[in-house]
Amino acid sequence: MKDKTSINRKSNTGAVEHVTKVHDREGDIMALATKEVISIPPTKSIKDTAKVMMEHEFRRLPITDPGSGKLLGIVTVMDILDFFGGGKKFNIIEKKYEDNFLAAINEPVKEIMTRDLITLSTKVSIGDTLKTMLDNQLGAIPLVDADGKLAGIVTERDIALSLAGMAGKETVHEYMSPKVFTTTPGTPLESACKIMVRNGLRRIPIVGGEADISKANKKLLGILTSTDVIRFLNAKELFDNLNSNLASDVLKITVSEIMVKDPITVEQTMTIGELCQLFAEKNIGGVPIIKDDEIVGIITERDVLNSVRRA
Template sequence: MKDKSSILRKSIKMGSVEHETKVSNKEGEIMAIASKDVISIPPTKSIKDTAKVMMEHEFRRLPIADPGSGKVLGIVTVMDILDFFGGGKKFNIIEKKYEDNFLAAINEPIREIMTRDVICLSDKSSIKDTIETMLSNQIGAIPLVDANDKLAGIVTERDIVLSLAGVLTEEVAQDYMSTKVFTTTPGTPIESACKIMVRNGLRRIPIVGGEADISKASKKLLGIVTSTDIIRYFNAKELFDNLNSNAASEVLKNIVSNIMAEDPITVSQTERIGDICALFAEKNIGGVPVTKDSEIIGIITEKDILNAIKTL
């Protein structure tokens, strides 16, 4: 059986990611792959401005910290934003509190939709413990705190996966990919796409269709839409310039074909996991459809790769 921590340490030393290879006695090994220059935001920042920060820095989550003490108060993820935009219960802020006034609702403070019960780990934590905590709690990032509970760093699924680029050479996609793939069609409204993502905990949905034969259309891959694509759409200046009203219903009626990535990057079922990690790093993506003869047969994401590490 392979030692998961040794695999990660080996990958760090190989230089697959630009991280420190020597960790001081005051820090755990997790700090060698964690981001130390953490961007956090105060709980008073608006939802609109939070989404802007996410897009500017290409983050999928942001810690919410007290400006004075630096202590973690919460975390906001792209899924929280999608929930607010129509995917779940947080949409009530737009629908009920603001009576469908989208422009007013997006100026609410981020504390209204942030996740408050944040799982944090010590900056002395091991890589193994961090992976197990992520998988057991189904979370994609963990803030790291020092002895004074002050935010010291953040580690994400991506940090771990990128450190494995080129390392896992025996394992292949078909052994770890998800074969239950949630898909939708090009004419799906963005609001419905948000619902699919939030209800099923998805960050991306393959778009299928384009065939007269329904059985084939349900498998033919046309594109992919991610949670980041949706937030980028809501954050676009052109959206606000072209609105005829403040109604959320107008914003949400647009369809996914207008924001999806066409000709998405795919891998075969025999692609090596280490090469997929390298692909994620090169293309700055967190998941890819697995195809065979132009039809989608699965999807593999950063979380699937963490599960691959767990089973080694």
């Protein structure tokens, strides 16, 4: 039977005022939010959920009751990385299905979704939304109406992109994370997923290629993102080339085989406004920061939001 999940998608209509100027305006969050939200039922398989994410370039999908439209939970790319070897949800593959990858990915998404959600009313302000996101380290917040039905969703990206060309002249150096978690090209995918899930990372730079270990630890060779992992899970070649159904065989692929080998990078002198413009143009949410061909930091949409709160 054909899946009846709605696939309407609304593009945000231009930038709003600088966020710091509209903190007190009730309900202005809907100027940034996506109102016609793609949601999926709790019975959709993990495999098909990843497919919807990839088709629409989403990092998260709300789970709603098909009858009432009420919000039941949310699934994110980090949940899938957790399932794929990064954390406790890997138990579905490892224990419930005894390493049978093909069986496990057909489990309903309700088995890995987050049920205990933080939601906000459609009447909340941008400022309160921003505070809730940063205080709880959330990448997105569902917006619900008085009946608990999903009425919209707002993400870090929505707020960050609204600042494209409008943010101040502060440089990325002021807000970047100088502590960068990295790994090497030979790292198995399962291990990379563990690093990302345990440290709450949606992207991890890949370094190496130098005989001098002190330089190899900083020489950028590529980047692996959560989206790359989802893309790998959806690749036709993955299923065509499976020699067995064992997850251990699938997950031993090294990150060098699926990483982006020419990642977009920026220098420390780029302004936050220019960075937001880059995020918008390239449809990315974070970039490594380079100095003299070595990685010295990383900056993401969340760092941009922190720059707004500190302004």
